Amino acid sequence: MEEQELIQLYPRLWHMAHQGAWPAIRERGLMSSSALLDDYAVEAEQKNRLQNMRRPESVPLAHPDRPGAIIRDQKPMSDRALEKCLNDDLTPNDWYALLNSRTFFWLSRNRIWRLLKARAYRDLPQTVLTIDTASLIAAHRDRIWLSPINSGSTLFNPRPRGIGTFMRVGDFPFADRSKRKVEDNVVELLIDYSVPDMADHVLAVHEVMNENLISEIWRSPASGDDDHP
Numbered sequence: 001m002e003e004q005e006l007i008q009l010y011p012r013l014w015h016m017a018h019q020g021a022w023p024a025i026r027e028r029g030l031m032s033s034s035a036l037l038d039d040y041a042v043e044a045e046q047k048n049r050l051q052n053m054r055r056p057e058s059v060p061l062a063h064p065d066r067p068g069a070i071i072r073d074q075k076p077m078s079d080r081a082l083e084k085c086l087n088d089d090l091t092p093n094d095w096y097a098l099l100n101s102r103t104f105f106w107l108s109r110n111r112i113w114r115l116l117k118a119r120a121y122r123d124l125p126q127t128v129l130t131i132d133t134a135s136l137i138a139a140h141r142d143r144i145w146l147s148p149i150n151s152g153s154t155l156f157n158p159r160p161r162g163i164g165t166f167m168r169v170g171d172f173p174f175a176d177r178s179k180r181k182v183e184d185n186v187v188e189l190l191i192d193y194s195v196p197d198m199a200d201h202v203l204a205v206h207e208v209m210n211e212n213l214i215s216e217i218w219r220s221p222a223s224g225d226d227d228h229p
Helices: 003-009 022-028 033-039 044-052 079-085 092-100 109-117 133-143
Strands: 012-018 059-061 069-071 102-106 126-132 144-147 188-192 202-209 212-219
Touching (some): 003 133, 033 044, 033 092, 109 126
16 A cells, blocks of 8 residues: 555544543653553553553553553453454464554544444543544654554454554555455554654544534644544
């Protein structure tokens, strides 16, 4: 897949964060779970548990010199399901560690709404970032991966997955998957570890709950009317 083709087909990305996360993201960037655990100096035993094992619930982090942060649960996955669909001799713990080392973005508005409407999240306010794809790629192209599946879910007949699930833009077989809907062709965009300059690429920030846009938290002068979840 060509980079320009990716930008043309998916000009916007979306990321769901916990309520109140925008000030910390604007100041300190968007961090993966692993980056948050490092930044908050979580002690080794707890860090291993949170990074390499399934999290059934979201976990708050605290540090005297940091704003509050939350590492999201991994309710859509299970060890048993992962054992059945993982390739490359990976274990469920390997998969959790891999996912926790990256930041995730949806390339489809429909998919971000599916997540927002999920039973685990729909009754809780969520912060949603709308992001300029071209800007983010220009700044981080060497650390970007694409996935053809929802790599963080094993619900509903989980797809096989492994190291090869994540591909660089130039290696992604978009044309071979052309019979799929655009939103089901490239499903996730990932960036290694963290995005320190996340605020430079965000076009709008909204609070969402129960299928509704509750409020607009922030909007860039460069945004358009359609820049929302």
